[in-house]
Amino acid sequence: MSEIINKTSCQVCPYKSMLFQKIPEDQLNEVNQCKKQFRFKKGESIYKEGDKIEHLIYLHTGLIKLFRQSGEGNQIISIAKPYDFVGLLSVFSNQSYLYSMTAIEDSELCFIHIDCMKKEIKQNGDFAMGIIEKMSSMTDNLLNYKYSLSKKNLRGRIAQILIDFADNIYKTNEFKLPVSRREIGELIDMRTENVIRIFSEFRRDGLIKINGPTIEITNIDLLRMINEHG
Amino acid sequence: MSEIINKTSCQVCPYKSMLFQKIPEDQLNEVNQCKKQFRFKKGESIYKEGDKIEHLIYLHTGLIKLFRQSGEGNQIISIAKPYDFVGLLSVFSNQSYLYSMTAIEDSELCFIHIDCMKKEIKQNGDFAMGIIEKMSSMTDNLLNYKYSLSKKNLRGRIAQILIDFADNIYKTNEFKLPVSRREIGELIDMRTENVIRIFSEFRRDGLIKINGPTIEITNIDLLRMINEHG
DNA sequence: CGCGGCTTTGATGTTCATCAAGTAAAGTGG
């Protein structure tokens, strides 16, 4: 089960976001009042599609998947990593969450009450502008990511996701995959069988090594080539 | 060539957006000072990818396509219709436009200087909150649209775009297509030949009539079925 | 008139989803 943990005061929080740096001392105290910190274990559900939106979630450590149930089989929208505002893009236009969220690694999260955010936005123009800029760049990134995926063939998509894990999430060429083959398929829109097939192909061709759940990228240059030209 | 046209004062503008209704009289006068109105003819380019961002564009009448050049062949991101803020999603996080914009019908646009928008956001919390809500719902819609497209087969995609034109843009079952077959392909991610093939198929099956550039939907119920189940 | 762009149809090939079947790993209850 998720557990509540002691609050770090925003003033000294090591995860203090660029955004909250724009808030003066006294207002930051208000934010402190309306936030809670939680720890979720790998596999635990944080919110489900349709739950009432009450908090904006800021991810300190861990990984969260955002996904949507669509008949048989889910669709993963994105994977949030530390310093991300999880689901920021839709919290301000909906009464309830459009996506479910589940921790895919042990995670620590800061829950900030949405009314508190709104109040802050209304009374602090710089903060509002910061939120807008953040939303704007998140949208750009998401669209870019999805568009570049949709143009690629299957090998190119697998290459992209491996590079993404190595470069942007784990910052190393050897890492433990936090998602199953099926989940990878749900994220980059292909069948589980083909995810496996191309992993095997990459292994045979010496691009990666697979040791149980851990992946080591052994030829990142070629992988980048496949990512670009796939 | 595009021509500048006389400004309507925001106070009495018939296109006055939900957003600007939140701005009090005196501040609205400031907005009036920093806006220009233009008329563009069908086919005219408004901005190109990479141009410096100086204005937020609000579409009064007409249609605008947002697209991106990607090597051979463009990719159409979306088609903006009256009362849309064109490109709102990325104007606040970039120095230059990520997408090109071209009028695909004769259009009238209101150009509001971006600095003016930012100033308004900072000094008016309700307005800021309005922009945030607008961005949030635009992102939701865009993602929904693209996801529902990507899951469909080609017939389903053509059905969706026809329904979209009929329901959301022209509000009638008979309309003149503002885009070529190739552009339709660029929007819903398929080859020109297949766009044509499926149009012909739909014509043979009595779903639509094609008279030169105009399309008449003759069996919208079946078209909706194909849209849902394709 | 001839050139280029848009449209159309047919033939062919590739990519990927689907189906099938089997192994390994991990959770479940007695």
Added chain:
DNA sequence: CCACTTTACTTGATGAACATCAAAGCCGCG
């Protein structure tokens, strides 16, 4: 702790959907 069930992983065979290639008609425009 072991039988049992379920879930993840893996490989091969087949077929459907779609891209690609080719060729020709149409139309506007210089």
